[in-house]
Amino acid sequence: MPRLESPEWLILVAVIVFVAWYWRGPRLTKPLRFLALCLLVVALAEPTLPEKGHGLDLWVLVDRSPSTKDFLEPRLEEMEELLQSSRSSSDRLFFVDFARDARRRSDSDAELISGLGETTDLETALHLALSSADSERYSRILLLSDGYSTVPLATAGERLKRQGVPLDTRLVNVRGEADWRVTAIDVRSRVQPREPFQIEIHIEGDPDGVVPFTVTRNGELQAEQAVEIRNGSAVVSFFDRLGVSGGARYDVELRAGDRFPGNDRATAWVEVDGGPALLLVTAYAADPVAEALVRQGFQIRVVDEPRKLRLSDLAGTRGIIINNVPASAFPSGFLAALDHFVNVQGGGLLMAGGKFSFGSGGYFESPIDPLLPVSMELREDHRTLSVAMAIVMDRSGSMAAGVAGGQSKMELANEGAARSIELLGPRDAVAVFAVDSEAHPVVPLTPLSGGAAPIIDKVRRVQSMGGGIYVYEGLRAAWDELKKAPQGQRHVILFSDAADSEQPGNYAELISEMVSQNTTISVIGLGTDSDVDAQLLQDIALRGGGRIFFNADATTLPALFAQETVAVARSTFVDEPVGVEPTAGWLEVSSKLIENLPTVDGYNLSYLRDGASAAAYAIDEYEAPLVAFWNRGGGRVAAVSFPLGGEYSRRVRRWSEFGDFTQTLARWLMGDDIPPGIGLQTRMRGQRVEVDLLFDTSWESRFASDPPEILLARGSSGESETLVWERLEPGRFRAARTLESGSFYRGAVAIGNVRLPFGPLAAPTGAEWSFDETRLQEVRALSRASGGSERTELATIWDERIPGGELDLRPHVLTAFLIVFLLEALMMRIGWELPSFELPRRAEILSVETSPSLQAVIEPIPPVPLETQTASSDERRKRFERAKRGR
């Protein structure tokens, strides 16, 4: 509704009415004139139209991170009360507590303010507030924090601007306390296997004294010593050497127990470059592939405990072979990291078949699904026996937390459950339970023959309700439903917070009963395998004969649900001998066709993707690819869908060309050697990495037409960022980038098809305690750009008008006046008339008076005598004659 800023001017309307009545001269009673005057009065009253509703929604982001809480929390209650008491009835106040995670506060979950993590992810908190903001009302965001976000504000700024939400800040000062800190670890970023190298640790701080510290390598204690700080600094150096290719992480920690323990730690990565090497992740104790490749002289690193793999194991590796290992066996983030490894770093990837590979191994919609040259989608005619599936979902209070992108964990879990239901077929049945302290049936056991849409609709509406998840209750409810299922295969997906899974009860007995009746249980644990309840979840999956997934990144939940569903609902492994039809596609890799392999004992059913090449097909009704390959980015990916070891590999292992086949494939996977005349040097300078590309003159012409590109990615699945090369001198480019603390980086230099990988890299000091001034400046700049400001008087925030938030209607009213005014002038000129209204005449008003004296005044006029009328007629005639003569 429009609002008048100066409504007192409306009194003029009454004045105009009076004037129109009293003063007939200008004839203000004419409709257009009256309207024009009224418009001017309205203009005087300053009409505005709020673009959104009245009142302000204030979103207060409260920083609960470790570096801030001691400084903010003592004053927080007072601040919150001040904001509450100073708002008007039309204003609304919301709180979002955040650290690594962000959570909208409600009365019921005040106890959950702790456990938000150890870093400051302001980006996620902003997205949560912006996603929750009511677009029909004005919103502002107030940040109560030290301002040192541990992540850059990459996208929140644009969104603040787009939504027109100003960001105000109230920043507390947390600096100025005396402490000791590790400022740098000086070490070469790349060494050779078994080459000794030096590590220098730089420590600074006040006061001088002896500070004990420890050094660990990949988590194992290497040294425990003390160093004397003199004049505010000290340097400790020691030597080490590493044996195998990969990355080693060194952590230094001061044990002084000072004011800011967070900056007492530092990290450095060293890459061991052992030359061309392959990483073989296998399910077999004596893998025939490893034996064949070792015989051919390949450097192979065999990993038979995939759970222990780290991202740094990809460093110094040219290719990875996954030989019949299920997706769930890999640690969180490892598979996601393979995309960067292949596309950007130019590595090779081979997936070999078996009952734990491809769709059967849970790779459908896994992070490496798009990399593979074959697809694993469900096709109805290839389904296994029908499945009855129960999905037990955690809806405890922790699920309300937001994640990057603005969605809550609960929404992502709902999306995952919906994805599972989508992937089931009409012969399957599903039941869904949302569990907190009891199991709430969302969908009772329902056949999907009636369509999945209504079920999915219900599942997407599950909301987090507080409390923890009572695991036993959930499993019990699922089992009670599954018991009724006619399907031969029954499966439970238990989704639970690995840090908040309570009341397991006598789960062992319950699971035993379920397993005995052909029921399996897989667990998706939100968190890591080091969380407090992770062991319980692992045990449930183990007893239930299913898989266990841990993932701290909730955004991957839909994919995990999909992987699990396909692994259960689809029998992709064909366990019958099948003929092999070689194709000329193999000639892209080898000089001859695949020969002397008439049949294989079994294979994983999959479908060749567009653009991929097949080297052999199965001779059966599916005509599925048995060997397929393609190039992805700078790397290469191959899929061999028959087993290369273990069960169903007897014929393959006896194949006379087995060694030749594996070594040809391995050589192709490893790609070309780095051409001569070019080299890469990486160096950490504090938080900044410098990458130098050195080249001789033979590269000059190539770089002229195809300049090198340098890509850097953060984390396991982070998007690659292109850095800028600066040309320093002939034969040397340099790119530099300040690394975010606490993050892990990898990268590569791309020169056409050649890739020069580098990393892992990490900023030496901890994110939360590094007090990176850049972050503080970024928050301030963001606040300024959004129209916000630093707030010293919190109560005044309610007085803020949103810039441009109210539409001034005066120009419109004045324009209307002008049109009316001109129209009126035109009509008067050309004689058009609108019907006008007449105010009662003063005389008529008098006529209703009852005063006898006035009645006398309006008495009828007596008739005029005829003579008088005749005289008047003469006079009029004369006047007419005068007029006729033209005056």
Added chain:
Amino acid sequence: MSFGNPLGFLALAGIPAVLFIHLLQVRSRRVRVTTLFLLEPRVFERDGGRKIERLRISPLLWLQLLAVVAATWLLVEPRWLREDTTLRVVLVVDGSASMSAYRDASEVALGRYLPEVERSAERIEWIVLGSDLTAPTLYSGEERDAAAAAALGWRSYLGVHELDASLSLASSLAGPRGLVVLHTDHVPDVAPGVEVLAVGTPVDNVGFVSVSIEDDTTWRAIVKSSGSSLQRRSWWVEADGASSEPMSLDIEPGQVRFVSGELLPDVEQMELVLEGDRFALDDRLSFLLPRPKALRVHVAPELEDNSFIHGFLETLEPIELVQASSADLALGRSGPTASILFAEPAPGYLDGPIVVENVELVEGLDFRGLVAGNASAPMHAEDDRVLVWQGERPLLVLRETASTQTLLVGFALEESNADRIPAFVLALHRFAARVRESKRAYSQDNVETRQLLDFGERAPQEPGFFEIRRDDETLFRGAAHFADVREGDLSAARSHEPDGGIVRDAVLLNSLPDPFSSLWLLLLMGVAVYAWLLQETRT
């Protein structure tokens, strides 16, 4: 004064409307009367058949025009800058070489945009920065023209470089209520709150990339086209004030071509010239015959027959063998400035892991595989910097004083396999390169523009020949050429004008609305009423 709603000036269209209305012939009102005599007070103004008549200036006309003008005044929402308002504007000028192709466009764009900005506060503090953070502030003051002149006058020919750091600095300088403007030739992603004033347009450019001297007899240069179509350019060679005949070069988009020729006898320097285009930096490539500093080397008699030393000396060319007392680098003896000394052999071999310290001289070198005989005594003193250890014993030690530098080799050369360890050879070479670099002597070379030279100075940023002199002595002659081909690729150049949102916000923030607007409205009301009164009187 500024206007909050410039569109309000459209209301002036009311003036011709009023004039038109007054050109229309007044149509009489039709009044039914019973008798003709009532016509007497009427004034007939109708001329039969005509609708347009001549304009009669009347008080009514003036009043109506006044009403239109008053309404226009109110509609345009005049605003007056507050006297105490200051806006700090930080203009960041992209110092990339590619900007040199858009000087004229830059002048026009700044001439148009800066006055707009100037209207946003009573006082403007201009700060002009280059995107080269090593450059001093180009201008700081309150003169708009001086700021524009500083921006236009800055000559910087940087290669591709990051703009983030300079923009971050600019944001800090501008403060929370300031304005940051990036003046460039493309449209980069910038942080919110930064306005981009881009003046680029795609340009077909062909230029030299580099030149190499081959076998001291021929030169070979690389030419690249970043044009969008086939380009034909003529090129020629200039030397000693003479020019060769122009030759024609056809080059496809994105293509790299080579041109080559023989070095002229007794000619030290030459220039390759391409027919000019808008990006001139790569149209001229100067080069000269490289002449490194000759190193005076002394070899101790006991090392003269050592094959490793012979091979090492060959790689150090040009050298001159001299006595130890005048040597720049003495091998096996202490020299006046630099020496490499080897330990005396002792029975047995060194044992233990070889560890390399994090020192530039041995950075990235792998000494594993080195087998060295024992030495007679430890060679290093307390202030020495150990570069390489074997076990507890130093293998390579650097000793530096104010005037000398010595590399101490902790084993006897003949009692080791050091000649087959590349790391050892490289370490000696790096040391010799340091000695050559620190030697005060004449040299000449081809370098890139802005390349950091041994003298701690940079080569000039504009291509051409140059000299470095110290104490009236010419120490270096160089030929600098522009080599960052990415800057010469102008195909991605774009123009962009800021949408003015930030400036408008600043205007609103720094100005006050017309305090008499209510008075003008009342006046307008009075004018309207009076006009109607006149109209009624006339009719």
